[in-house]
Amino acid sequence: MFAPQGPTIRELAVQALSSVERGYDLLAPKFDHTPFRTPDAVLQPVARALRELGPFASGLDLCCGTGAGMGVLRQVCAERVTGVDISAGMLAVGRSRSWGTEAATGPRIGWVRADARSLPFGPAFDLVVSFGAFGHFLPGERPELFAQVHSALRPGGRFVFPIVAPARPGSPLYWMLLGFDAAMRVRNALWRPSFVMYYRAFRLADVRAELAGAGFGVELTALPELGRRADGSPRCRLVVATRRG
Numbered sequence: 001m002f003a004p005q006g007p008t009i010r011e012l013a014v015q016a017l018s019s020v021e022r023g024y025d026l027l028a029p030k031f032d033h034t035p036f037r038t039p040d041a042v043l044q045p046v047a048r049a050l051r052e053l054g055p056f057a058s059g060l061d062l063c064c065g066t067g068a069g070m071g072v073l074r075q076v077c078a079e080r081v082t083g084v085d086i087s088a089g090m091l092a093v094g095r096s097r098s099w100g101t102e103a104a105t106g107p108r109i110g111w112v113r114a115d116a117r118s119l120p121f122g123p124a125f126d127l128v129v130s131f132g133a134f135g136h137f138l139p140g141e142r143p144e145l146f147a148q149v150h151s152a153l154r155p156g157g158r159f160v161f162p163i164v165a166p167a168r169p170g171s172p173l174y175w176m177l178l179g180f181d182a183a184m185r186v187r188n189a190l191w192r193p194s195f196v197m198y199y200r201a202f203r204l205a206d207v208r209a210e211l212a213g214a215g216f217g218v219e220l221t222a223l224p225e226l227g228r229r230a231d232g233s234p235r236c237r238l239v240v241a242t243r244r245g
Helices: 008-017 019-034 042-054 068-076 088-097 102-103 139-152 174-188 204-213
Strands: 056-062 077-085 108-112 125-127 152-164 217-222 236-243
Touching: 008 019, 019 088, 042 068, 042 125, 042 152, 042 236, 056 068, 068 077, 068 125, 077 088, 077 125, 088 108, 125 139, 139 152, 139 204, 152 204, 204 217, 204 236
Parallel strands: 056 077, 056 125, 077 108, 125 152
Antiparallel strands: 152 236, 217 236
């Protein structure tokens, strides 16, 4: 699962016994060599869909990590892209890239350290994206998280993120995710600080209702590049939440 340049078992154990912020600070130098980074196979279909939804002037990558989603925003935003994350270590890795000489001709790039549940922005963005971060928020925290995104968007702005179809009950992936979430709950019951990362708590029906409650109109679009399940339903959909008003 990990490239040779990735973290050792010991390093992963130290991270898992830290807080979310400290854990990602420690993992940051090797994060892009782990399966936790959103793969290009997901990023590029999202970029293609966003080009069809755009154009956009300014974009925000929520919980940006080392900046995988920033590369998507640079493809679809003309003026400015900003990454926000709670981990100083992850932001430092993102800043160090600078995308070489391309950064001089593309949109302005900024990196901000902040908690996604308390964003330091007014309604400044036309587009907010997020990739793979929602497992770090408990279900009770999501309404405030979505309210913060709503407040950072201009009227008519879009909050967009991919969501994978749930694993079929009884499948190997189902049991793997169930076991992981159970292990995390045991860990958090026995050890402080807690490390919130639950893969099975982000359910589409709940999320749609919470987005609507925060003032979004919600649409779904399939990402056909990522295939379909045996029943013909998409393996991955794009949630497109539009700020009303």
